[in-house]
Amino acid sequence: MKYAFAGLGALGVAGMIFIASSVTSESAQAADLNNGQAQFQTNCQVCHGNKGWGNGPAAAGMQEKPANISKKLNSIFQTDAKLTQDVMGGKTGMPAFKGVLSKKDVADIFAYIRSINP
Numbered sequence: 001m002k003y004a005f006a007g008l009g010a011l012g013v014a015g016m017i018f019i020a021s022s023v024t025s026e027s028a029q030a031a032d033l034n035n036g037q038a039q040f041q042t043n044c045q046v047c048h049g050n051k052g053w054g055n056g057p058a059a060a061g062m063q064e065k066p067a068n069i070s071k072k073l074n075s076i077f078q079t080d081a082k083l084t085q086d087v088m089g090g091k092t093g094m095p096a097f098k099g100v101l102s103k104k105d106v107a108d109i110f111a112y113i114r115s116i117n118p
């Protein structure tokens with residue numbers, strides 16, 4: 001049990017280092033929250049809802065429910081890179097945004113979602 005806790009602690013530290021390093025690399029290209037908001041409202045909100053919680057007007061009739069983007073962004077089991085890939089490639093019930101949005105647009109959307117879900 002002692003070892004299990006030590007392992008969790010190590011994971012936590014690794015996670016924090018990861019978050020810290022991804023914040024630094026992101027800030028090299030500052031997020032544009034206005035662009036994030038505009039792109040989100042145009043391309044995502046109908047399914048994911050105004051806060052990204054997965055409860056947009058289109059969600060009710062959908063078999064595969066839209067994800068809570070805010071939760072996904074905060075999950076230690078997900079990375080922004082993987083989530084960006086999913087948005088670009090599409091998933092069950094979600095169209096692919098490759099060719100519609102750039103990676104920077106998606107990063108701006110994620111930054112916007114983070115900003116409205118403190």
Ligand code: HEC
Binds near residue numbers: 045046047058093094
């Ligand atoms: C037509 C409805 C629809 C639109 C529009 C849509 N999504 Fe989704 N989205 C979904 C559904 C449904 C899922 C859940 C798919 C699954 O779990 O297999 C999802 C899942 C996600 C996930 C989680 C992916 C994962 O790996 O768990 C993210 C992040 C996401 N969407 C972001 C976005 C962003 C950003 C946009 C706008 C650029 C967007 N979505 C537009 C329906 C939509």
